[in-house]
Amino acid sequence: MPFDVNLFIRALAFAAERHRLQRRKDAQQSPYLNHLIDVARLLCEVGGIHDPVTLAAGLLHDILEDTQTSPDEIRSQFGNEVLAVIEEVSDDKTLPKAERKQLQILHAPGLSQRAKLVKLADKISNVYDVAHLPPHSWPVERRQGYLDWAQAVAEGLRGTNGPLEACFDKTIQIARARISIDSPGVI
Numbered sequence: 001m002p003f004d005v006n007l008f009i010r011a012l013a014f015a016a017e018r019h020r021l022q023r024r025k026d027a028q029q030s031p032y033l034n035h036l037i038d039v040a041r042l043l044c045e046v047g048g049i050h051d052p053v054t055l056a057a058g059l060l061h062d063i064l065e066d067t068q069t070s071p072d073e074i075r076s077q078f079g080n081e082v083l084a085v086i087e088e089v090s091d092d093k094t095l096p097k098a099e100r101k102q103l104q105i106l107h108a109p110g111l112s113q114r115a116k117l118v119k120l121a122d123k124i125s126n127v128y129d130v131a132h133l134p135p136h137s138w139p140v141e142r143r144q145g146y147l148d149w150a151q152a153v154a155e156g157l158r159g160t161n162g163p164l165e166a167c168f169d170k171t172i173q174i175a176r177a178r179i180s181i182d183s184p185g186v187i
């Protein structure tokens with residue numbers, strides 16, 4: 001499918017509007033939108049993905065979990081294909097957090113190709129942030145725990161996209177080194 005700049009810009013504008021009051025948990029409280037743009041950038045620049053549905057889903061991947069947006073709105077604005085990918089990568093928020101995290105590991109291998117790509121880019125972006133722009137309230141153990149979990153999810157995404165997988169491996173390697181520097185006493 002050729003790159004559809006209209007769909008991409010509409011998704012970007014929609015994400016900017018719906019996430020406008022949200023911030024990341026880092027010390028500088030970066031705009032949440034930065035994370036969404038980073039996911040789209042990784043898909044395009046690292047993964048070589050120009051499929052408009054995947055890129056739009058990358059920008060909108062947290063919209064059902066983290067905003068009041070309904071699936072019907074996504075369907076009417078962006079179509080069934082984009083909605084399907086977003087639903088695949090969205091947790092069931094009625095479940096306890098520990099169970100949701102476990103389900104991400106279990107479900108990763110069975111996701112569609114598009115959902116696997118978005119999930120992989122999302123994990124790269126989050127692992128980078130946990131290492132370099134960590135939530136200020138997170139102790140080192142929690143950051144390491146996040147990396148362990150992200151790695152378990154990413155293992156289920158092997159065979160999806162070589163460059164993105166290599167980027168994940170490199171990012172988590174650097175992240176582990178960075179976190180151990182932040183806490184020299186912890187092995």
Ligand code: ZN
Nearest residue numbers: 035061062122
């Ligand atoms: Zn995300």
